[in-house]
């Protein structure tokens with residue numbers, strides 16, 4: 001493993017972060033992918049566990065889409081490979097592309113042992129899936145499509161009636177559509193994933209920062225969703241002045257939520273100017289369908305529609321930012337890199353997810369809330385290609401496997417994750433013991 005440099009926090013998991021982690025002026029999803037090539041020991045090809053694979057001839061044939069493989073060339077895709085496939089066909093196919101054993105140790109301590117927690121749970125899920133009614137996933141489609149239509153109608157009415165109150169409703173609908181579209185981004189390309197672009201964010205960037213980084217190395221120094229918030233919001237338990245600790249909670253956090261949609265958009269276009277548009281996609285144009293409809297059917301000038309669209313974006317960003325950052329990952333009892341981990345050499349990836357997630361009782365109780373509030377978070381992290389409506393059927397089985405391994409899914413209240421998020425922001429002392437999952441057992 002390459003030596004760790006002087007980053008703060010030093011990863012207690014032994015992960016070497018990308019070189020530009022501490023430099024917000026250069027850290028982007030693209031520099032992260034590029035710099036992973038220096039730390040992952042993939043020898044210019046694709047690394048899975050300790051094998052090097054040449055997937056060049058397979059990239060265009062990949063049933064999940066070409067993009068997943070083309071953007072990850074030169075990196076370690078172990079976790080991505082393990083969690084995005086439910087059946088064993090990809091493993092069989094992979095053998096054909098083996099080139100040699102890797103020379104370097106993996107830059108992460110996560111393992112997927114056959115009899116370990118994650119692989120056992122996956123095998124049980126494969127057995128259970130045929131019992132889930134085929135029509136289950138339709139529920140998600142009906143909800144997201146209805147929300148989308150409502151969002152367009154309310155946004156147009158916001159301009160027609162020139163109502164800032166209605167703009168707040170349109171913003172909340174935009175936030176909900178954005179969150180619900182996340183259910184579709186983890187799979188092979190499909191048109192509903194582009195609903196995400198109405199928020200000015202971009203599917204391609206999200207697939208890197210959220211899916212390939214945050215989902216796989218959650219709350220570690222390699223989690224781009226945390227690094228991209230720094231130095232404004234620091235969720236890792238690092239040294240901070242009192243001004244910074246409380247300033248983050250009272251002033252900076254609300255400002256970050258308000259600009260959650262505009263900031264990545266502006267950064268993307270600054271980057272596009274530098275790289276001659278290589279980071280842009282024709283599908284990004286979907287972002288502008290909402291303001292176009294507001295202008296065409298709103299009955300007011302272009303600038304009026306433009307102004308109201310931005311107002312709706314800010315309201316939607318506030319909703320999305322607040323919900324997203326208080327959904328599941330931040331609480332003093334949740335593992336953040338810098339805390340003492342469960343293991344630095346043989347850390348079952350599924351257990352690392354249990355350590356980095358808390359689910360919320362009120363949200364899990366309603367499927368509408370699950371889809372629009374990043375619910376069923378732990379199961380979704382572990383099986384991201386399964387529709388959220390399918391995940392709802394898997395809880396009895398999940399609980400059984402958890403019991404067999406004497407593990408727990410921490411179920412808390414929404415209030416706990418909101419207050420926990422703020423407590424984590426002011427926290428400066430790392431936890432000296434690994435997460436105690438049983439602490440919340442009585443609440444289940």
Ligand code: HEM
Nearest residue numbers: 063064068077080081084085087090093094186187188385
């Ligand atoms: C970065 C690594 C990879 C990612 C993120 C990824 C992602 C995906 C996704 C999202 C799907 C569609 C699943 C769905 O919509 O239900 C898929 C399907 C598939 N992938 Fe991959 N993949 C990766 C690497 C590979 C590799 C290396 C192979 C084999 C050499 C492979 C073989 C397959 C096959 C055979 C399917 C269709 C069958 C199935 O879903 O089990 N993938 N992949």
